[in-house]
Amino acid sequence: MDTTTTTTWTPPTYDVSKPPALAHTASLSPDDKFPHNFARTVKWCPDGSVALAQCENRSFQYLDLPPELLDLTLSQTTEAPVFTPLKSRTIPQAGPILDFLWYPRATPHDPASFCFVASVRESPVRLLDAHDGRLRASYKIVDHRERQIAPHSLAFNATAQKLYCGFEGAIEVFDLTCPGEGPHVLISHLLESGLISALTFCPSYDPSYSLFAAGSLSPSSRTSSNIALFSEDTGGKPVGWIGDVQASVMQLAFNPMKPHILYGSFRRRDEIYSWDIRGNTMIPVQIFRRNNGSKRLESNQKLRFDIDICGNWMAVGDQNGDISVFDLQSGASEEIPTEDECESEKTPTMKFHAHDDAVGSVAFHPLRSLLLSGSGSRHFSLGEENEDPCERRDISILHDSDSSDEEDSDASGDEGGAEVHVKRRLRRPEPYVLDNSVKLWDFQ
Structure with a gap:
């Protein structure tokens, strides 16, 4: 008689009828040389086993999470090997960290894949071993004055074979298997004057959707846009333009289950915009407003949003310590928008107070109904x-x-x-x- 049992994973569901319960509070490792440290960005490992924080004190830190979280995550996989604890919670860097990105297939149970890329100021892009922080490979970006350039945005393509790096007026493309200097891919002159602050790939494997979006820190004008669509097949020639928001792009992300929907946030803007790339991309289909009224944000800090793995919910923090959760399915149409269709504004389905400072980053767990939030910002005393x-x-x-x-x-x-x-x-x-x-x- 066969007694073999199989584990079936079910997508996480989120109860937004009431505020979420606080499951755990983590603290960063103390730093005597930098007592006012905080996490700028927090990201889950793709398998949800560990979480990594990009900190203000030029270091990466692993967060202390409840052991039962790891145990339950591993129980949802078949024949998970024994997890080896990380050698160090802190991975210091030589300069300020601009961005980092997990390898899409990273898991601590496969040492070869357990790594992430990091962009550190005035240094080559680094591929770091996530277990002990050692350098595996480096990818150089050198300008015409032979200076090391660190990108402000990073993105893997759909096959995780190439790394795209956005910096001043250009995108550098690297083959992960060939460290060193990569081919220089220039983009359109309409974005050349600005820093490429956001990159994101369309999550579809359909060849017709082999697209990625790039956003510039330079605000768009009335006659041009600062968000462009590119195809891996056409190289540096844009295949489309998106939006007419006259502000600096902070973050771009596609919906995981609807690859034709693109979301974008902007500096000192309370709203998050979404566009349907199948129709008129100059008009947003939905606008998600965190707060009522037209009051602009007073901070230049990047407040990252995140979308759950099923593409149903979007969470984002604000400078008041609140987290807003939006329903992405409510009011969304599967039809291609018409030319004269107006955008619709949406308010949070749920909003709760999470921290006593700005919430700079939120991250949905890939397997469970959990949300990770990091708080902190720089304040200065005014007056004696x-x-x-x-x-x-x-x-x-x-x-x-x-x-x-x-x-x-x-x-x-x-x-x-x-x-x-x-x-x-x-x-x-x-x-x-x-x-x-x-x-x-x-x-x-």
């Missing part, structure tokens, strides 16, 4: 009443002194011999963080 007393000191000097300090002082008055007080800063002001926690939310 909020400053640390040790940052300034009073120095009494004579106005008629022969010292060179007289020229640098901000003393007022013309009478000689008058004693004045000069305030000088002992050290540069450091930013502070209101909330640098990373939280795990359960939607079941």
Whole structure:
């Protein structure tokens, strides 16, 4: 008698009728040299076994997650091997981190695939081993002055064989199996003047959808767009233009289950726009508004959104510490939009307070009904009443002194011999963080 049992995975479902439960709160490793550290971006490994944070202190850190999360994730796979703990929670880098991306097939149970690419300022693109942080390969981008250029956006193609890197006015394409310098792919002159701040590939394997979108940090004008569609077959020649939003592109993403729907967020814009690339791409089909009213965001910080694996829900944070969840299926039409069809605005299906600082990144778990959120932003004190007393000191000097300090002082008055007080800063002001926690939310 055959007693073999098989495990069937079912897509995660999200209960948005009530706020999610806080399942776990993770903290970053302490850094004495950078006490105001916070996570800028958090991303799950593609199999959901570990989560990696890109931190302000120029390091990558693995998050401490509940052991039962890993156990349940592994139980949903067949014959999962024994997981070996990571050697270190922190992977320091030599410079500020601009972007990072997991290898699409990465899993700690396959050492060869367990890796990610990182873009570090003034350095080649690095392929790092996710187990111990060692360098596997590097991919150089060198400009005409022989300077190392670090891309601001990274994307793998559909087959995960090529890496696309966006930087100032161009996209560099690398074959992962051939480290070194890759072919230089120039894009249209309408985007050459701006930094390529966002790249995303269409998730369909259909040859008719072998497309990727690129967005520029330079705001679009009334006569041109800063989002272009490209095909791997045509190289650097755009096959289409998207949107007329006159703002800097922050993030682009296709719907995982509807590869014809593209979403985009912009700097200092509260809205997230969506376009149907089958129809008129200059008119958005839906606009997702986080907050009521027309108040603009006051921060230039990139607030990343994420879409769940089934393409049903989109989550995004704001600078007030709230997370908004939008229903992507409600009001969406499968028909190709007509030329005169107007866009529809959508409000959050659910909104809850998650942190006491800006929510810079959210990430849906690929297998379970979980959402990871990272909080933190740089704040500076305004006015002397909020400053640390040790940052300034009073120095009494004579106005008629022969010292060179007289020229640098901000003393007022013309009478000689008058004693004045000069305030000088002992050290540069450091930013502070209101909330640098990373939280795990359960939607079941």
